[in-house]
Amino acid sequence: MSVVCVVGLGYIGLPVASMLASRGHEVVGYDVSERAVSSINQGRAHFFEPDLDMLLKAAVQTGRLRAQNEPVEADYYVIAVPTPFRDGHKPDLSYIDAATAAIAPCLKAGSTVVLESTSPVGATERMTRQLASLRPDLNFPRYKESRPDTNVAVAHCPERILPGQMMRELITNDRIIGGMTRECAEAAAKLYGSFVTADAFRTDCRTAEFVKLIENSFRDVNIAFANELSVICEKLGxxxxxxxxxxxxxxxxxxxxxxxxxxxxxxxxxxxxxxxxxxxxxxxxxxxxxxxxxxxxxxxxxxxxxxxxxxxxxxxxxxxxxxxxxxxxxxxxxxxxxxxxxxxxxxxxxxxxxxxxxxxxxxxxxxxxxxxxxxxxxxxxxxxxxxxxxxxxxxxxxxxxxxxxxxxxxxxxxxxx
Ligand SMILES: NC(=O)c1ccc[n+]([C@@H]2O[C@H](COP(=O)([O-])OP(=O)(O)OC[C@H]3O[C@@H](n4cnc5c(N)ncnc54)[C@H](O)[C@@H]3O)[C@@H](O)[C@H]2O)c1
Structure with missing residues (x-):
């Protein structure tokens, strides 16, 4: 079992952290919100999601999950911070940047960093460059370049769970695991293999980022078609x-x-x-x-x-x-x-x-x-x-x-x- 630091304990991070703890990992959740940290350490989620409280309470009571305001040294980092957009519909990567800066000092040779936040294409590479500049003592992967001296793995594994069914879907949804390199995807897949019963498809991080975005765009385009029909129908009676x-x-x-x-x-x-x-x-x-x-x-x-x-x-x-x-x-x-x-x-x-x-x-x-x-x-x-x-x-x-x-x-x- 591994030490996992989950960064961002919101709608995605907390279910993931609780699930990992229930599978025997030692999980430390890091969140900047005092309210989230204090509620989680009392075994209560700070939002409602069916079946989450039960798992969370057990994880906290058995000592497998604790939340705190700073990251720790870990085998795995799972980053689930917000990725909204700014004015002009430009992606706001400032939360990922802050999370990256916070975990950089804690990384060790052998750590695997997984970005779960929904991200524009290129965000995982950007995060890797930022980590590399903050930790010149470690060897970070380069996109699609397998090199024997790489000693930190970085991957993107987008989240597909549906609010209301998160605890079930965390286990049963197929996963797309996009590594900076093939080895990085394998390293991340090991963590997901500890709780996902469905298939984990390995690919590169750019493809994984794009896959998540086109899944949601597919829904959006099709809903737009239905919404346009509703407006046309009103006009035509x-x-x-x-x-x-x-x-x-x-x-x-x-x-x-x-x-x-x-x-x-x-x-x-x-x-x-x-x-x-x-x-x-x-x-x-x-x-x-x-x-x-x-x-x-x-x-x-x-x-x-x-x-x-x-x-x-x-x-x-x-x-x-x-x-x-x-x-x-x-x-x-x-x-x-x-x-x-x-x-x-x-x-x-x-x-x-x-x-x-x-x-x-x-x-x-x-x-x-x-x-x-x-x-x-x-x-x-x-x-x-x-x-x-x-x-x-x-x-x-x-x-x-x-x-x-x-x-x-x-x-x-x-x-x-
Ligand atoms: N909620 C969903 O249904 C859903 C589904 C799929 C993907 N996603 C994606 O997952 C990501 C997280 O979404 P969410 O819904 O969990 O967001 P959220 O707002 O519920 O939770 C984010 C958490 O991150 C914390 N945080 C912010 N900056 C931080 C930092 N620098 N260090 C540590 N913690 C920090 C916040 O305090 C908050 O608790 C987003 O990219 C989102 O698009 C969400």
């Missing part, structure tokens, strides 16, 4: 859900479902990394982003348009999360829609989000927004906007909303049964 359902009866057609936009910090972010690397060439990927980014505006405009009929309109909004059955509001198109609606001071908003206990501060302070139950929201509103297809909302029947104006961006009432 056609039920988009029904049209897609019928089109999908074709043996070679599989159109995705439209929605209020695309949220989260993966699908809505990662395609921009490709656009940034190849701005002239990535035309469809860029346009898909633009279509999906425009969708929340379009939904909010529909609501505002209907509200013009009422003297004191009350709008019921179902859902704030970025996707069904999660509590995560980050980059949520539904939250964006509710924020825009809240900025219309002539509207009163009743928001139902069963996954959270209190509204975000800005909505609490807006003065025209309150959090309510499913029934209260329905009873009090003139216009109902379905924004997220949470399981709890799927019990609704269209008959319950006959006297309301419905803007159904989540397909809760419109979908053919």
């Amino acid at each position: 056609i039920d988009v859900w029904s049209a897609i359902d019928l089109a999908n009866r074709h043996p070679r057609v599989n159109i995705l479902q439209p929605g209020p936009g695309v949220g989260g910090h993966c699908i809505a972010v990662d395609p921009w990394f490709i656009v940034d690397s190849a701005p002239e060439e990535a035309r469809m990927i860029r346009m898909a982003r633009e279509v999906n980014e425009a969708k929340p505006h379009w939904v909010a405009d529909r609501v505002v348009h209907h509200a013009e009929r009422f003297k004191s309109p009350v709008v019921g909004c179902y859902g704030l999360a970025y996707k069904p059955d999660v509590e995560d509001l980050r980059e949520s198109p539904s939250l964006q829609i509710v924020r825009w609606l809240a900025s219309h001071k002539d509207l009163s908003l009743v928001v139902c989000e069963p996954m959270i206990e209190r509204l975000p501060d800005d909505l609490r302070e807006a003065g025209n927004v309150k959090l309510a139950s499913m029934d209260e929201t329905r009873e009090q509103s003139d216009i109902v906007a379905f924004l997220v297809a949470h399981r709890a909302f799927r019990a609704f029947h269209r008959n319950q909303f006959l006297n309301k104006i419905v803007v159904d961006a989540a397909g809760l009432l419109s979908q053919p049964s």
Whole structure:
């Protein structure tokens, strides 16, 4: 068993750290957040993910996992820090840079560094150059050059787990392991072999970086197609859900479902990394982003348009999360829609989000927004906007909303049964 230092204990790093500890590794989690460190050391995750708490608690109680504010010397480093974008949709690599600078003094001959953060093509090589400049006493790999004196391995292993199913998918998802060299991929694969039961495909780090980005771009482009159809259907007086359902009866057609936009910090972010690397060439990927980014505006405009009929309109909004059955509001198109609606001071908003206990501060302070139950929201509103297809909302029947104006961006009432 190995000593593993997991850098960044968020939605990705903490499940990975807990899983590694459950497989017998000695895991030290390093995070800059005091709140995360203190909560983890008490055996509690600082966010909700099914089945995580159980594994984490056992890992902490058995002494296999501890969190702290500094890295340690380790056999493996797994880096899972954020990779957002900056103004102009440029990748922000400052978190990776900071994590790299922090672990550099701790590295030893024989260490393997794995970058798990979703990264633009070239980020693993960039990280390796940074490590090499900080530790001239060690021999770092060069891209695709196998050399006998290399004594630190560096690889990229992108994460594919789905929030809500992370603990299962960590074990069962196939992995792509991209090494700076073939030997680096093998070194990283050893660590993943200790908990992944699916296949681990070895490749080079550039390909691995690109694979992750095109997985999310594939989703984005296909969702953009469905979202564009929803806007066209509204114009033509056609039920988009029904049209897609019928089109999908074709043996070679599989159109995705439209929605209020695309949220989260993966699908809505990662395609921009490709656009940034190849701005002239990535035309469809860029346009898909633009279509999906425009969708929340379009939904909010529909609501505002209907509200013009009422003297004191009350709008019921179902859902704030970025996707069904999660509590995560980050980059949520539904939250964006509710924020825009809240900025219309002539509207009163009743928001139902069963996954959270209190509204975000800005909505609490807006003065025209309150959090309510499913029934209260329905009873009090003139216009109902379905924004997220949470399981709890799927019990609704269209008959319950006959006297309301419905803007159904989540397909809760419109979908053919
Ligand atoms: N959340 C997902 O569903 C998901 C899925 C696939 C890939 N990813 C990718 O995984 C990476 C991490 O995402 P996340 O959702 O876990 O982010 P997160 O914000 O939940 O967690 C990141 C953690 O890193 C810590 N951190 C920031 N800078 C640090 C530093 N210099 N040293 C140590 N700790 C530091 C933060 O305090 C935080 O706890 C991103 O690249 C993301 O795109 C996320």
